[in-house]
Amino acid sequence: MKIKGLLLLAACLLMACGRESKETNWVDRVYSVAARHLSAQLKAIPEPTAYPRTIGKDGKLKVTRKKDWTEGFYPGCLWYMYEYTHKDEWKEAAVKWTEALEPLKKLKSHHDIGFLMYCSFGNAYRLTGDEEYKDILVESARSLCTRFNDKTGCIKSWNYRKSWNGKDEWFFPVIIDNMMNLELLYFATKVTGDSIYAQIANRHAETTAKNQFRKDYSNYHVVDYDENTGQVLHQATCQGFSDNSAWARGQAWAIYGYTMAYRETKRADFLNMAVKTAGFWLEHPNLPEDGIPYWDFNAGQEGYTPDWNYDPKMFEVVPRDVSAAAIAASAFLELAGYVPDAEKYVSEADKILKSLSSPHYLAEPGTNCNFLLMHSVGSIPHGNEIDVPLIYADYYYLEALLRYNKMSR
Template sequence: MKAFNTKISIFLLFGLVFQLFFACSEKVQEETASEVPSVDFVNQSFEAAKPLYVNLLKETEGNFEDYPHAVNADGSIKYLQIDEWTGGFWPGILWYMYEYTGDEQWKNAALDWTHSLESNQFNTSHHDIGFMMFCSYGNALRFEKNKAYDQILIESAKSLLKRYSPIVGSIQSWNKRKSKGEINTWEFPVIMDNMMNLELLCYVTEITGDSTYYDVAVKHATQTMRNHIREDFSTYHVVNYDPKNGEVLHQQTLQGFSDNSTWARGQAWGIYGFTTMYRATQDKQFLETAIGLADFFLDHPKLPEDFIPVWDFNVGEDGFVPDWHFDPSLFDKQPRDASAAAITASALLALSTYVDGEQKQKYFDAAENMLKSLSSDTYLNSGEANPYFLLKHSTGNLPSGNEVDVPLIYADYYFLEALLRYKKMKG
């Protein structure tokens, strides 16, 4: 206990030094760095979440058609409909609240919102079925051994496979569309985010014994590894394939700064997705990829001292030219992306269990630092900024001017997931 207290004291000392440095050298959304959170930051964050999510439940009571997504500039809730990609995060959050508190009110709400997504098992309009159904029904199965839930996930996986092309070796993310700036047409676009849907496929093979789903997940991950990841383990957001022969036509971005830059959340999706694929396959190439992606993120000279990245690692740098109007005067005010940090923190905790020695400590410590920063007043909502969401300062799609420096539902989801992982690992 003495050694533990000494460790905490050293952390607090360094935290205070960092606070002074950060306040003098940089602003986060023109806020000064906040007081270092207490050592019990997991409990602190969940306690802060309770009244916010009670408010959100009241606001959404009886409405199982509109799913909370973000907060608009006027403070109102931005909703997306059942067929949109973020519907599963709200029931997933409720399951995490139940897991932490054991309070039946959260379980009952989680069941209601999970069941509301049932028709999505037949959704074939895009690739996000894993986000939508595994974050909801997948979490539900950890507490409710309901065979009907497995059947829903099996049907969801069948829907996802309808977007798979054996010629391309990938699951098509979006339907044919124009690229950003309408420079070219994306015939068969695959985005890094799609790595997050492969866990559903691996799970369905596990419960059915049908290797078809697993095989597609492995092929998709392998193609992503080949064509989305650069030699330095930075990543492209979008790879466009020719559906006739599988040839790579374009490597571009939609939500990043430029086609050759590294969008922070895209890098986070990659770390998480390849860590998950290693867990499912024990294939060392996926572990090595996850490690490379993680090291790029953590060792990047532009990663701020508080471990919360700016929305793109290369914004404003020479050699990175956007195809959209960008004001250089904004270089010193680039918004952070708390969602990228939350996703990465959760992924790093998992990744730390698959490596040893200094590498293991590096990933665990980085995740811990991210969570402590997110639990600070700078990023954690006290209820004054908005009465519904937990984290501040996420960035959805800056090039489109959409959801810039706002609370986002998936930031909260992965933050709570990471906090629970951290708590279990600390014992």
Template sequence: MKPTLIIIVIFLFFGCKSKQEKPFDSDAILQERYKKIADYQVDSLNFPRSYSFKENTVNKVGSKDWTSGFFPGNLWQIYELTGDVAFKNKAKIWTAFVEKEKYNNRTHDMGFKVFCSFGNGLKHEDNQNYKDIIVKSSQTLISRFNATIGSIRSWDFNKETWDFPVIIDNMMNLEMLFEATKITKDSMFHNIAVDHANTTLKNHFRNDNSCYHVVDYNPENGDVRMKVTHQGFNDESVWARGQGWAIYGYTMAYRYTKDAKYLAQSQATANFFINHKNLPKDGIPYLDFNDPAIPNAPRDVSAATVVASAMVELYQYTKNETYLEYSKKIINTLKTPEYLLESTIDAPFILKHSTGNWPKKDEVDEPIVYGDYYFLETLLRLKAL
């Protein structure tokens, strides 16, 4: 073989090998994903909620949708992670679009919408307008409180079946009420949040410390009418994200109250979650721990990120290293090609493989905005340690 040909062969071999072995740079991919979030077209009527690979489209919603607060929240959190004021400026624009929801009394999701947006903004500037919006939103939310039951009503639909449904997700909206008391010094908001947490603690949990999705009450006497699911596999199955709302919700409630029973429940449900025989080795749960399609059932990254964020805080109260290890494991798992959305996808999201509403076959195995939100929050909480 001629010397020149040998050189060419060697160059091609090692050149291709070098290209193949180029390490995956998760931080560079994250920066690209952040930029796509910041560059997303500003539109007060179209908050990005999820992305369909099949249709190659972004699913957009109005501010009344329960997820509207997450996108501005993501921008606030990316600003905190990067220090780049461009993200803050975009966050302020998108946050303002949520304000009209402070009057929306037809939903319990005020915390998701208003506190994930304005609450995050308040961390970065002492804005009286943001405080006023949080207080007004809290006043609107507690208009759904029933003192006989001791809970805030979740949904208004399906009235032919439910009288007063309360979902485990509703625990997440209590953070805004706790903060409203801190802002106003009016204990009413705090007390209603405690009543709701106590009623949920009494009725939502099974003996194994997993939780139901929906508990329906008789508004006349407070009796439990039924315990069912709306998003899990069946009424007695264990919907993964619901367990995340429970772990996060009671850890957060402990932060504001220092009530030991809240911390105990959070730990018990966390232990149930991380020790479950059907939790995959990489820590990303199937959408339901009892789905008979396992191991071929859809995963839910959003459930993993909610739990990961909660467990960083839970670790701070318990010093149980197992909780911190789970959170770090999830971040390491998600910062891989399997879960990070490719830089070539022109959509304002970060992670793949979340599942929204499996029974309706809606947003199954897709990037979803709240999966990103709690991923970013986990990064910030780990950084704060």
């Protein structure tokens, strides 16, 4: 980022936060709380054979074992702790939990190798410069490229399956989350000089912009393609309220993904997508005052008909999704560095982070199975991970706090 941009962001933070030193001390406080949570998790799971994900319905810690999409976030949290504190104990833990994921560099069965490897090894390489980590990331990028189809212009998210509603088939499903995996490909081009990785990333971002968004720049969670012709077969919002609704985390993935794509390419069309998708979020009348969105912007509203067993009485209050808020806050802080009207993005990120750092969302050490944040949502239509902590909420929260702290100093 250019010096002028940094000065602008710093000025925006001063306006958003005031000039009192206590306005930056709260980040220190949150990282102190995070240290206690993560230290307790490391004691609970001393070896990287199972990775924290959430709290199960039995109230106990729920883990994954290198077969899901979330394992990279936990070592990523440890790397952020090291980056903030510069303490070797966090680096040692981060290395241990990162290197255990190395076999996943050959994973070709789904698209989430980007989340798995870039959130772990990507941060590891950024903070250590270890060439072995770079090689692992490049091999991971090669694995991801095997899922690209030239006819569709996209990276296939999942293999063939029945859709979640049980009525449709998905032949070449692409989900909005996939935008996040493109960072791994852009990285591979930068360190190898081979443009093929960035070419695939650009094609995917272009096709997603064309087929995954509505006129108001909200998006569909899933678009299914005919892999032989590239024709769009079906558009759905499976983890949201209905196919035509705006699922909050999907919107956050889009804002973050296109902001990152602009950073890596400086393409005006990608910046426009970032600004437009962010505008949908910022200007939506259903965005709560504290900046933490409902799990879907249109949940329970007229004109939105779910195809799952929705009961209007199932919730007294529509659940919020803290994970969507954390992702969006981090994206807003980066997007602010690329546009002239930076203040509105910094102001919204400031609001979100202050809300997330309040007792309503930030858990006391020793509670919440030692995840940082409470009140995230995985997928309400599938009765899965409702009003619980989620490891990726913690990851993007810590990332956003790091970005915020760097801008304010």
